[in-house]
Amino acid sequence: MSHSTKNRNPAYTPKDATPERRFPLRELVLFGALLAAVLAVYAAMGAAYSTRMLVEAACYAILALGLTIQWGYAGQFNAGVMGFVALGGFCAMLFSVPVNDAFWGTELPGELGQVLLYGIAATLIVVGVTKLDRFGVPKKLRTVLAIVIGIVLYLIVISLLREVTSQIQSQAGFIGGFGLPAWVGWIVGGALAGGVGYFIGHVCLGLRSDYLAIATLGIAEIIKAFLKNSDWLTRGTATVSPLPWPTPGPAELGFTLSRAIYLSVTAVVIAVIFFLLHRAYHAPWGRMIRAIRDNEVSSAAMGKDINKRRLEIFVLGCILMGLGGGMLGTFNSLFDPQGYLPLNHTFLVLVMVILGGPGNNLGTIFGAVAVYIIWIMSEPLALFLMQLAVTLGENAFGWEAPSNMDSRALQARVLVIGMLITLVLRFAPKGLLPEKIKTHG
C-alpha cells in the first residue's frame, strides 16, 4: 500500500484522489456560531471562568473523539465512558502526586509487593491446574480442582491484601503518588484504559452489539466502586488534591494565564489526535473499518478479520478516553472518585458525539464544545427557572415549595439530556455535521 502517487499508473485516476471541493458553508456557519457563543460567555462570565470552561470542553473533546471512533467509525456503543475516564484520572493522580514518605519509608511497600507476588503466584497455579487435563487428569476432575483451588487461593490472597491495606490506611493514610510529571500519568492512564478495553472487547465484541453496551456499563460501575472504596490507593471519599500541573500553575501565573497555557497543551493534543485520525480515516485501514461497519458480511467474505479490527477500534477509543480523563483530572486538580458520574462522563459525551456527527471528527469537536457550553450554562439557567417557578407557585397558588429545590432543578438537566438523545436519534441521526460518505463510481 503506497501512499504516494509516484508509482501509480497514470491511466488510473481514482475519484478518491481528487475529491470534489465543496464550499464548507455548514461548517463555517456552525463554527462561527460557536465562536460567537464562546465570546458571549467571555463577555458575560469573565476570562478566568471562560478559559476554564474551554479547557474542560477541550478535554471532553478528546473523550468525544474516543467515542466517535467507537460509535461513528465502527458502530460500537460504549456505555461506560465514565469508567475509562476515571481510570485516566486515577493514573494522572497516582503518577503526579508527591511521594508519600510515611508509606515508602516503612516496611509496608515490601509487604504490599509480597501480597501482589502471592497473587501472581496464585494465578499461575490456577492456570496450571486448568492445564492438568493434558497430563491425563479427567476433564471433570480438572475443572473441580481448578475451582476449589482457585477459591481457596483467592480467599488467602484477598485476606492478606485486606490486612496490608488496612495497615497502610492506618499508618500512612494512602500510598501517595510517584512524583512524576503529569503527562506520564496521562499516557499510563490511556494505556490502562486500553488494557481494560481490550479485556471487555475481547469478551464481547464477537457477540451481539447490545452485550458490549451492558458490559461497559458494568465495568464503569466496578471501576468507580473500586476507586471509591480503595482508600489505601486513592484515599476514597477523602479525595486527593491538589494534583500538580505539567504547566505552570495558577499560583505562579494567575488563573487566566495558567489556564490559557493548559488550554494550549490540550489544543496541541487534540490537533495531533485529529491529524492522526484524519490520516487513519482516509487510509486503507479506515476504509476497511467503515466497510465492516456498513456491511459486515461482505467484508468478512472479502477476508477481513472482523473481530480483530473491532477490537483495535475499541481499544483505540478507550485509550483516547483514558488520556482525556487524565487531562481532565489533572486540570481539575482534584481526584474525587465520587465525582465521576455516568451522567457527565458517559451521557454528555454521547450527546456530544451524536449531536455533532458520529464519524466526523470535526463535527465531534464542534459537538463537544457546543454541548459543553450549553451544559455549563444550563446550571444557572435551571436554577433560575426553578426559582421562577417556585416564586410563581408560591404567589399564585400558595404552594409551599420543598426545601431541596436546587438539587431538583439540576435533575431537570438529566431530563433535557435524555430528551436530546432521543430527539437527535429520531430527527437528525447523522448529527449536525454528518459524516461525508464518499461514493466511488
Add this chain to the structure above:
Amino acid sequence: MNELVFFINNVVIAGSVTGSIYAIGAIGVTLIFSIMRFAHFAHADIMTFGAFMVLLLTTAFPAVGASIGVPTALIMLPLAMLLTAALAVGIDKAFYKPLRAHGVKPIVMVIGSLGVTLMLQGLIRLFSGTGGQSLYVDDRKEIFRLALPFEGVRAPIVITEPQIYLFVITLVAVVALHLFLNRSRLGKAMRAMSDNPELAQASGINTNTIVAVTWVIAGALAAIAGTLLSLDVTFKPDLSFFLLLPIFAAAIVGGVGHPYGAIAGGFVVGFAETLAVFNWNVLLRPFRDSLPTWLELPSNLAFVGTEYKIVVPFFILVAILVWRPTGLFKGKVI
C-alpha cells in the same frame, strides 16, 4: 445451630428476596429482547417509576390499607401496574416505534432506551427529590421472628411482612405468566413472534398488538418488582441504578428470550450475590476448636465486601459470555 440460622437469614432469605426481584425484572427484559430484539436499558427505571406511582398513591390515600389489614402500598400496586403498563406502551409509541419504523440497528434502539432512562430518572427525581422514602406511610412493617424448636438455638429466623408478600406475588406472577404464554392465544402468538417475526406476520399475527402486549406485561412486571423491592427496603430514585446490571446478567444467564431461563437466572444472580458477600467465617466458627492450630482463619472470609457487590453480576455476565453466550437454557438470539 445459631450459625445455621444466621446462614438462613443472611443467605437463604436474602438471596430469595433479591433473586425474586431480579427474576421478575429479567422476565420483562427478556420478553422485550425476544420480541423487539434490543436490550432495554430503561427497564430498571420503569421499575422505579412503578414504585414511585405506588408511593404517590399511598401518600395520597394512606388509610386505605388499614381497613382491610394489608399495607396500603399493596392495594395500590394493581393501579400502579396499570399506570406503569400505560407508560411503557406510551414510551414505545413515542420513542421506540419511530426508530423501529426507520429500520435502525438494534444498538440505536439501545441508545434510545438510554435516553428514555435519563428522562425517567430526571422526571422521578424532579418530583420525588433525591432522598429515600418508605412506602409504609401509615402502616407498620411487621417483622416475624420464628424461634426454632431446637436446644441451644437462641437466634430466631427473621422474615418481614413485605418479604412474605414478595414470595407470594412472585409465585402468582410466574404462574400467571406461564399460563398466559402457554394457554392463551395472545401468549402463543407472542412466542411465535419471538421465534420468527416474519413467519408470525405472514401467518396473520398482528405484530403491533404483540408489541403492545409485551410492553404491558413488561411494564406491569416492572411495577411489581420495583414496588416489592421498595417495600422491602425504601424507595429511592436511584434504585434502578443498582438493578440494571444484575437484571441483564440474569436475562443473559438464563438465555435471552427465554422467560423461564430469566427466572432461573434471576435466582442464580441473586444467590451468587448474597453468597459472595456472606462472611463464611461464621459457618466455620463451630469447628474452630477442631481446626489445626497453624490454620488461623481471618475474621472476614467474604469473597467480596458489600461495597463491591456489583462485581458479582458482572463476573457472572463475563463468565457466561465467555463460556456459554447462549445462556444456560440456550436462548435464541446470540
